Amino acid sequence: MSxxxxxxxxxxxxxRALSDNERIKTESNFLRGTIAEALDDQVYGGFSPDDIQLIKFxxxxxxxxxDLRGERKKQKLDPRHSxxxxxxxxxxxxTPEQWLQIDKYAQERTMVGSIRLTTRQTFQYHGILKRNLRPIFQGLDEVGIDSIFTAGDVNRNTLCTSNPVESEFHAEMYELAKQxxxxxxxxxxxxxxxxLNGEKVASNEAESEPLYSNxxxxxKFKIAFVMPPQNDIDVHANDISFVAIVxxxxxxGYNVLVGAGLGHTHGDKRTHPRKADDFGFIDKKDVIAISEAIVSVQRDWGNRSDRHLSKTKYTIERVGVAAFKAEVEGRSGITFAESQDYKFEYRGDRxxxxxxxxxxxxxxxxxxxxRILDFPGKPLKTGMREIAKVHKGDFRFTANQNLIVAGVAEKDKAKIEQLAVEHGLKTEDLSKQRENSMACVSFPTCPLAMAEAERYLPGLVTQVEGMLDKYGVADEHLVLRVTGCPNGCGRAALAEFGLVGKGPGRYNILLxxxxxxxxxxxxxxxxxxxTQILDELDSLIGRWATERNPNEGFGDFTVRSGIVEEVVVASRDFYA
Structure with a gap:
């Protein structure tokens, strides 16, 4: 279908002329491209430029x-593709059974052996050679896991509050997120x-995509479900966030927040992070219908010429909130009711x-x-494997890169505790600051990385812990996030103190x-x-420790004291 x-x-x-990605999708035969032919070629370890875009879907x-790119180039070798x-x-x-399969293929089919929990509430492998792609897909499929539409210009992995306390509501929200x-x-x-079977399909096969089109x-598009008072999925990082009302x-039902996103482009002030607009309240039975209407409006009205301005947030800014909302109501046949009251009191994980x-x-x-791997003195991956062998509940990945061993019976608690402590998965010396710090992967594997993030964060946190102790607030924390580029994977644009990679060893500071x-x-x-980052942190933490109001967070202090102006309209206020 055209x-x-x-x-x-x-x-x-x-x-306006369409971006080249639109050509690639149009000619792709519904996302097949020449991927099958490339998989048959084991001499070259990568894919063609067009297929590089298609495999994301x-x-x-x-x-x-x-880390090896420069040396390989000197030796006139291709990059070491993985x-x-x-x-x-x-x-x-x-499930524990799924985890054991995830662990097995990390060990047998990747070069690094690690399992990386992501901010999209899932896991990813790094370092897979092309010859191992099909075996991994097929091995995960055996336990009901796939990776379809976790990247590309589609709705990606759907998030849901991991809150295990309100268990009956969590179960209901999870089922809706899954649907x-x-x-x-x-x-x-x-x-x-x-x-899954490796068969080549004729290019003229009749297919259609009734919702997405060809x-x-x-x-990319992101949907999330969240239950106040815990904002553990960062509602202002998603195209749609459904806020549960109890x-x-x-x-x-749910309040529907639409049009958030954190990515921007260095040097292009047309781009910026953006908070969502609250469109109003809907009955819980209308969630999928409203979602489909929002997705279809973005499909039809989104910018297909300039990918820097193609996200839902820019569509809403271009046409206006009222017009976008009215179109959603018209397509769905559902009228938004007045938003219901709710309040977020904290985020992160308990x-x-x-x-x-x-x-x-x-x-x-x-x-x-x-990052789940066996580190010296902290065999995290082995520990998770041992827990999975005995655990009778499930595991829950959080949107903050953590993991919940959920549904543990009283009689099994001591055994899970023992395994977690023995393998360094649970420690008594974890600071609030480390709990509330996060980074994206960045170097050495991410092709978009401009500066370190994952490898830089642990040492930076140690220095921040020292500053907090120096000023007598060691039990306090600031929400600290580091991302290696401005695309937003580490959600630095929702931090109290965020670092966005600008170049090797250099960052923009968000406050x-x-x-x-x-x-x-x-x-x-x-x-x-x-040096500038640490000097600024030391000075700001010192002022916060001595000048703050009772229970005033670091970010609130920096705004109230006039260190930075509050960002009200990001397109106007985000840049210095």
Whole structure:
């Protein structure tokens, strides 16, 4: 089917040339491209430029080791290509049996052996050689795991609050998140053709994508479900966030937040992070219908000429909130009611043991940077394997790169505790600051990385801990996030103190977000090196420790004291 968009109300995109990604999708035979032919060629370790874009829809990114890139180039060798595979796990729930299979293929089919928990509430592998791609896909499929639509211009892994305390509401929200994820899967059978049986499919096979069309969406799309008072999925990082409203012991519906996103482009002030607009309240039975309407409006009205401006947030800014909302109501036949009151009091994860109302225990393990591997003195990967062998509940990945051992019976609690402590998964010396710090992967594998993030964060946190102790507030913390580029994977644009990679050893400093995750920070200093970063941190923490109001968070203090202005309208206020 040929894509025929409905015109947007402003006509501002009429006549503009489409980006090359639109050509690639149009010619792809529903995301197949020449991927099958490339898989048969084991001499070259990578894919063609067009197929590099298409494999993203199948959950893959082509990468190479950037630590080795320069030396290999000197030797006139191709880059050492390998692949990142990101799984689709709506709501982040995984069985022990699935974990053991995940662990097995990390060990047998990747060069690094690690499992990386992500900010999209799933896991990913790094360092897969091309010859190992099909075996991994097929091995995961054996236990019901796939990676379709975890990247590319589509709805990606659907998030859901991991809160194990409100267990009956969590179960209801999880089922809805899972249904939403399934609803937005592709109609094409290209994924199964390419990865699960290896058969080549004729290019003229009759197929269609009734929802997405043959060119899918203008850019990536993200949906999340969250239950106040815990903002553990960062509502202002998603195209749609459904905020659960509970009244008289019943989950009655959701406020619908639309048009958030954190990515921006260095040097292009047309781009910026953006908070969502609250469109209003809907009954819980209308979630999928409203989601489909929002997705279809973005499909038709989104910018397919300039990918820097193609996200939902820019579509809403271009046509206006009122026009976008009215179109969603018209397409869905559902009228938004007045938004219901709710309040976020904190975000992040509650580390340690918590007893749910189901009388079962839930152990949230802090996993620094989400990297599960056997480190010297901390065999995390072995520990998770041993827990999976005896655990009778499930595992829950959080949107903050942590892992919950959920549904532990009282009689099994001591054994899980013992295994977690023995393998360094649970420690007594974990600071609040380390709990509330996060980074993206960045170097050496991410092709977009401009500066270190995952490898830089642990040492930076240690220095911040020292500053907090120096000023007598060692039990305090600031929400600290580091991302190696401005694309937003580490969610630095919702931090109280965020670092966005600008170049090797240099970052833009973002300042003034809040602990609840409901305010975008402002660009405070550009292109800062480590000395400047540490000097600014030391000075700011010193002032906060002595000048703050009772219980005032770091970000709130920096705004109230006039160190930075509050970001009210990001397109106007985000940049220094």
């Amino acid at each position: 894509y025929q968009p409905k015109p947007s109300p402003d006509n501002s995109l009429d006549g 199948h959950g893959l990114y082509q990468q190479d080791d950037r 692949f990142l595979l990101r799984a689709r796990m709506p709501g982040g729930i995984c 939403t994820s399934e609803h937005f899967l592709p109609n094409t059978k290209g994924f199964a053709d390419l990865w 060119v899918y969406l203008p850019r 009244r008289d012991g019943e989950l009655v 580390i340690g043991w918590i007893k749910g109302i189901d009388k079962k225990w839930h152990l949230t393990l802090f996993i620094e940077n989400g 003034g977000g809040n602990r609840e995750g409901t305010r975008i920070p402002k660009t405070y200093l550009e292109n800062a090196d480590e």
